[in-house]
Amino acid sequence: MTGESLGTRTVWPGGTRAGEARDPARPFLFSVVFWVVFATTTAVYLLSPGGPARDVLFGANLVLVAGLWLALPWDPSEGRRVVAPAFLLATLTLGITGSAGTHMLMTLIAITNLAFLYGMRTAVTILVAVSAGLFAAVPLLFGKPVTDAALQVAVFAIFAAFVLGMASAVMEARLRREEAQGLLERIRELAVAEERARMAAEMHDSIGHHLTVIKMGLENAERFRDRRPDAVWDEIRQAKQLTVEALADARRWVRALRPLALDGRVGSTALARLAASFDGTGITVTFEVRGEERPLESDTELVLYRVLQEGLTNALRHARAENVRGELTFGDGRVTLVITDDGRGRDPRSSGGFGLTSLAERTRALGGVLTGHGPAGGGFELRAELPSAASDARS
Structure with missing residues (x-):
C-alpha cells in the first residue's frame, strides 16, 4: 500500500x-x-x-x-x-x-x-x-x-x-x-488503457515469476532424477506449491477484471458481491452498509467498486491480513467507503504506487478524496469519501 x-x-x-x-x-x-x-x-x-x-x-x-x-x-x-x-x-x-x-x-x-x-x-x-x-x-x-x-x-x-x-x-x-x-470519453478510454497496462505489468511480474521458477524447478528435477532422487521430490514439491500460488494469482486477476455490475447488480449489492468473491482466499471479509442507501451516479459507483477491489487485493497480497472489513456509509450528501484490515500495515518507506494514485485522481475528479493510514492498533485503513450526487460536485 x-x-x-x-x-x-x-x-x-x-x-x-x-x-x-x-x-x-x-x-x-x-x-x-x-x-x-x-x-x-x-x-x-x-x-x-x-x-x-x-x-x-x-x-x-x-x-x-x-x-x-x-x-x-x-x-x-x-x-x-x-x-x-x-x-x-x-x-x-x-x-x-x-x-x-x-x-x-x-x-x-x-x-x-x-x-x-x-x-x-x-x-x-x-x-x-x-x-x-x-x-x-x-x-x-x-x-x-x-x-x-x-x-x-x-x-x-x-x-x-x-x-x-x-x-x-x-x-x-x-x-x-x-x-x-468528447474529451471526457477520451479521458475514460485513456484511463482504461492505463489500467490495463498496469494490470498487464503486474500479471507479468507475479504469474510470470511463478511460472519461471516452476520451469527451473522441473528442469532441475529432470537433471537430478538419476543422481539425486531425493532432490527431485524437493523440486517437485516446490513446483507444486508455486503452482498453487500462481493459480491463486490468476484467480485474483480474474476477479479484478470483472465488471461493476455483477450479474446485474449495482451499488452496495455489487460491493457486497465483490467482498464475498474473496471467500476462500485465506482472509475473512465482512461488508456492511450504514445509513439510507441512495442511487449513485455510475462514475461514483465505479470508483467505490475499484477502491474496495484495491483495498481487498492489497490486504490479500501485501498486508498478510486475516480479517478485512468494508463499511459503506450514506451520510448527508456524502457517501464514504472504509476498508480496514488487521495486517502488518503500510511500510513507511514505500513510495507512490500507480493503483491507489490513479484511484485518488479519479476520486478527486468526482469531488471526493481518498486517504489511507495505519491505525494505532496496527493494520491499515483505506477511506474514500465522495459526494452522493457527483453531478452537483462537478457543476
Missing part, C-alpha cells in the same frame, strides 16, 4: 420527441417567451375582434402556430426541419389575419429556430428579408407613413439582435459541451 505520507495519514494525489417538455434540445427560455407572446397576441386581439369571419381566420392561424411550435425541431440531426419554414410563415401571417404587431417576437423566435437548424448566416439572411418585407408592408398594406415603417423595422432589428445573440450563446455553449463530452 503506497502513497504520499502526511504524518500518519496518506493522501493519494490524484426517441421521438412528441412534446415540448420532453424535447431537451428546445431552449427553455425561448419556450417561455413564445407562450407569453402567444397569450399576449391572443389577448390583444380579443380586446378588438374583427368580426366572425376574421375571428375564425385568426383563431385557425393561432392553432396552426401552436401546433407547429410543438412539432418544431431544434436539433439539426432531426428529420422534421420542414416544420421550421412553415412555422415562420405561420407567424408572419398573424400580422395579416389580425395581430396588431405583438406577434413579431414569435417571428423572431422562428428565425432563431432556423439559426439552430440551418446556421446563423441563413437566419441573418432571412431576418434581412423579413425586415425589408415589413418596411414595405406597413405603408402598402396598412396605409401608414414610411416613418412608422422605419420605426417598426428599427424596433424589430433591436429585438432581433438580442434574440439572435442569445441563440448564438446557446449554440456556442452546446458546442463546448459536446467538445467537453
Whole structure:
C-alpha cells in the first residue's frame, strides 16, 4: 500500500420527441417567451375582434402556430426541419389575419429556430428579408407613413439582435459541451488503457515469476532424477506449491477484471458481491452498509467498486491480513467507503504506487478524496469519501 505520507495519514494525489417538455434540445427560455407572446397576441386581439369571419381566420392561424411550435425541431440531426419554414410563415401571417404587431417576437423566435437548424448566416439572411418585407408592408398594406415603417423595422432589428445573440450563446455553449463530452470519453478510454497496462505489468511480474521458477524447478528435477532422487521430490514439491500460488494469482486477476455490475447488480449489492468473491482466499471479509442507501451516479459507483477491489487485493497480497472489513456509509450528501484490515500495515518507506494514485485522481475528479493510514492498533485503513450526487460536485 503506497502513497504520499502526511504524518500518519496518506493522501493519494490524484426517441421521438412528441412534446415540448420532453424535447431537451428546445431552449427553455425561448419556450417561455413564445407562450407569453402567444397569450399576449391572443389577448390583444380579443380586446378588438374583427368580426366572425376574421375571428375564425385568426383563431385557425393561432392553432396552426401552436401546433407547429410543438412539432418544431431544434436539433439539426432531426428529420422534421420542414416544420421550421412553415412555422415562420405561420407567424408572419398573424400580422395579416389580425395581430396588431405583438406577434413579431414569435417571428423572431422562428428565425432563431432556423439559426439552430440551418446556421446563423441563413437566419441573418432571412431576418434581412423579413425586415425589408415589413418596411414595405406597413405603408402598402396598412396605409401608414414610411416613418412608422422605419420605426417598426428599427424596433424589430433591436429585438432581433438580442434574440439572435442569445441563440448564438446557446449554440456556442452546446458546442463546448459536446467538445467537453468528447474529451471526457477520451479521458475514460485513456484511463482504461492505463489500467490495463498496469494490470498487464503486474500479471507479468507475479504469474510470470511463478511460472519461471516452476520451469527451473522441473528442469532441475529432470537433471537430478538419476543422481539425486531425493532432490527431485524437493523440486517437485516446490513446483507444486508455486503452482498453487500462481493459480491463486490468476484467480485474483480474474476477479479484478470483472465488471461493476455483477450479474446485474449495482451499488452496495455489487460491493457486497465483490467482498464475498474473496471467500476462500485465506482472509475473512465482512461488508456492511450504514445509513439510507441512495442511487449513485455510475462514475461514483465505479470508483467505490475499484477502491474496495484495491483495498481487498492489497490486504490479500501485501498486508498478510486475516480479517478485512468494508463499511459503506450514506451520510448527508456524502457517501464514504472504509476498508480496514488487521495486517502488518503500510511500510513507511514505500513510495507512490500507480493503483491507489490513479484511484485518488479519479476520486478527486468526482469531488471526493481518498486517504489511507495505519491505525494505532496496527493494520491499515483505506477511506474514500465522495459526494452522493457527483453531478452537483462537478457543476
